[in-house]
Amino acid sequence: METTTQSGATTLPPRITKTLIDRLTAMVTAGTAGEKREPFEMIEVYTGGVVGELPQSSPEDVVAAVAQARAAQREWASWSVDRRVAVFQRWHELLLTEIETIADLIQIGCGKARRMAIEEACDPAMVASHYIKTAKRVLKPVQRGGYMPVISASTEQHRPKGVVAVIAPWNFPFAIAMSDSTPALIAGNGVVLKPDNKTALCTLFGVELLYQAGLPRGLMQVVCGGGPDVGPTLIESSDYVMFTGSTATGRTIGELAGRNLIGCSLELGGKNPMLVLDDANLDDVIPGAVFAVFGNTGQACMHIERIYVHDKVYDEFVRRFVAAAEELGATAGASYGTDPEIGSLVSVDHMEKVASHVEDARVKGATVLTGGKARPDLGPAFYEPTILTGVTPEMTHATMETFGPVVTVYRFSDENDAVEQANATTYGLNASVWSRDLAHAKRIADRIEAGNVNVNDGFVVSYSSKMTPSGGIKQSGVGSRHGDSGLLKYTDTVHIGVQKRQVMAARAAMPWAKQLRTTLLTLRMMRKLGIR
Numbered sequence: 001m002e003t004t005t006q007s008g009a010t011t012l013p014p015r016i017t018k019t020l021i022d023r024l025t026a027m028v029t030a031g032t033a034g035e036k037r038e039p040f041e042m043i044e045v046y047t048g049g050v051v052g053e054l055p056q057s058s059p060e061d062v063v064a065a066v067a068q069a070r071a072a073q074r075e076w077a078s079w080s081v082d083r084r085v086a087v088f089q090r091w092h093e094l095l096l097t098e099i100e101t102i103a104d105l106i107q108i109g110c111g112k113a114r115r116m117a118i119e120e121a122c123d124p125a126m127v128a129s130h131y132i133k134t135a136k137r138v139l140k141p142v143q144r145g146g147y148m149p150v151i152s153a154s155t156e157q158h159r160p161k162g163v164v165a166v167i168a169p170w171n172f173p174f175a176i177a178m179s180d181s182t183p184a185l186i187a188g189n190g191v192v193l194k195p196d197n198k199t200a201l202c203t204l205f206g207v208e209l210l211y212q213a214g215l216p217r218g219l220m221q222v223v224c225g226g227g228p229d230v231g232p233t234l235i236e237s238s239d240y241v242m243f244t245g246s247t248a249t250g251r252t253i254g255e256l257a258g259r260n261l262i263g264c265s266l267e268l269g270g271k272n273p274m275l276v277l278d279d280a281n282l283d284d285v286i287p288g289a290v291f292a293v294f295g296n297t298g299q300a301c302m303h304i305e306r307i308y309v310h311d312k313v314y315d316e317f318v319r320r321f322v323a324a325a326e327e328l329g330a331t332a333g334a335s336y337g338t339d340p341e342i343g344s345l346v347s348v349d350h351m352e353k354v355a356s357h358v359e360d361a362r363v364k365g366a367t368v369l370t371g372g373k374a375r376p377d378l379g380p381a382f383y384e385p386t387i388l389t390g391v392t393p394e395m396t397h398a399t400m401e402t403f404g405p406v407v408t409v410y411r412f413s414d415e416n417d418a419v420e421q422a423n424a425t426t427y428g429l430n431a432s433v434w435s436r437d438l439a440h441a442k443r444i445a446d447r448i449e450a451g452n453v454n455v456n457d458g459f460v461v462s463y464s465s466k467m468t469p470s471g472g473i474k475q476s477g478v479g480s481r482h483g484d485s486g487l488l489k490y491t492d493t494v495h496i497g498v499q500k501r502q503v504m505a506a507r508a509a510m511p512w513a514k515q516l517r518t519t520l521l522t523l524r525m526m527r528k529l530g531i532r
């Protein structure tokens with residue numbers, strides 16, 4: 001398909017046909033009720049060419065979508081965990097079979113490099129695989145002893161919440177939308193997904209594959225629109241909200257969830273530090289830092305924006321890091337092939353925001369060691385890998401999330417100062433510590449205020465370990481994903497207590513003084529024997 005627009009012709013891969021785009025956009029719940037909205041023009045980031053029109057949901061459409069998901073959820077919740085999980089076993093295989101199409105659709109909306117799109121496409125398969133393996137154990141009722149052995153029993157049950165709203169950002173649109181919906185569905189819920197307009201196509205394809213895998217019709221709905229337009233209605237109508245996005249929006253989502261008295265999980269922004277200790281092996285650190293800073297063109301919540309390097313290795317680090325960033329930048333390109341190692345930013349607007357942070361730093365006295373320029377020759381939203389030094393607190397980039405291929409390098413000579421600097425942020429999402437001495441690096445890691453700390457890695461080692469919960473602390477989030485808690489958060493814990501013999505009734509006739517003596521004696525005995 002070739003579409004000519006004012007901005008230029010698209011360069012879509014042959015797999016991405018108009019028929020596919022029309023089929024996917026028809027899945028959005030829109031135009032069923034309420035005032036009809038103007039569709040959103042979807043753009044191929046590499047060219048600025050128009051790819052198609054995305055229907056926009058009205059608040060009434062959102063209510064209808066939640067109602068449909070709720071109707072389908074009742075039966076889904078009655079299925080055994082094994083039967084639900086079987087859908088995800090089939091989906092896992094479909095994801096791997098369709099990986100190239102998924103990557104195409106991710107790249108169209110994000111403009112990221114092919115390898116990154118493929119890595120992103122693998123994430124939901126990894127999450128599904130983890131919960132396929134663990135869901136039955138985690139969701140099964142747990143028999144607890146009652147308050148009094150023998151005569152009472154107590155069971156902990158995990159019931160699906162009902163309908164979960166999943167609100168996803170544009171930076172890993174497929175991974176986040178699908179990987180967060182997966183445990184919500186496996187736990188027995190319906191899902192109403194709100195992707196970002198710019199990157200909705202890949203998520204719609206993921207949902208189509210779920211239906212192909214046998215998900216009951218209607219259980220997963222997709223609504224599209226501006227966040228403030230559809231978000232409040234979605235949250236008011238749902239039973240839980242899983243949000244990933246900026247800290248500013250997260251605050252609004254938390255307020256809406258609080259007003260509605262529903263639970264929420266908020267995965268938010270970061271200003272993530274890396275510490276390079278004096279004994280770090282620079283042969284590992286340099287490629288590690290290049291990926292941690294510039295991977296996904298710097299648009300990863302866990303990516304590194306501040307690097308603290310020990311005096312002893314600072315000069316060599318800076319020389320080699322600058323050379324590596326320039327080498328990476330030389331591969332940049334707009335391509336659905338694997339040659340470019342770095343792609344575009346998501347939009348011209350975002351590129352201008354990134355450029356403004358660099359400009360602000362430059363004007364206030366920072367040094368741009370490399371980069372610092374847009375690359376309109378490659379595409380409308382390309383920006384060079386950029387390394388700064390001399391960044392001081394009054395510069396925007398010092399404390400605010402830039403969310404682009406921009407990093408500042410700082411020198412330190414005292415590790416305690418470096419830890420203090422690393423923690424001097426309102427955020428607490430991710431951090432990275434490099435040293436040949438693992439025990440020492442782990443001791444430093446223990447002192448870093450972040451929800452994820454990676455030793456001798458930027459962020460992949462913690463994000464890819466699906467068995468351990470991962471989330472932000474401080475202003476980087478509330479709750480976490482992955483691990484047992486990443487499934488249980490989508491359930492209500494219900495306590496079923498059973499009184500096998502009514503002892504209270506039997507004691508009603510007993511004089512109060514005797515009742516009290518018996519109660520105190522029982523409490524002492526149970527403590528002594530360690531029964532309760």
Ligand code: NAD
Nearest residue numbers: 168169170195196227228231245246249267268269270301
């Ligand atoms: P954003 O907060 O602008 O938008 C995220 C989503 O929320 C979008 O779908 C948007 O349409 C929607 N939204 C906006 N206002 C809303 C409202 N009032 N009600 C309901 N929905 C609303 O974030 P973004 O710019 O799309 O994403 C980048 C941010 O996300 C960065 O700060 C990044 O660090 C963060 N992020 C965090 C994680 C994590 O796991 N911690 C992962 C990826 C991205």
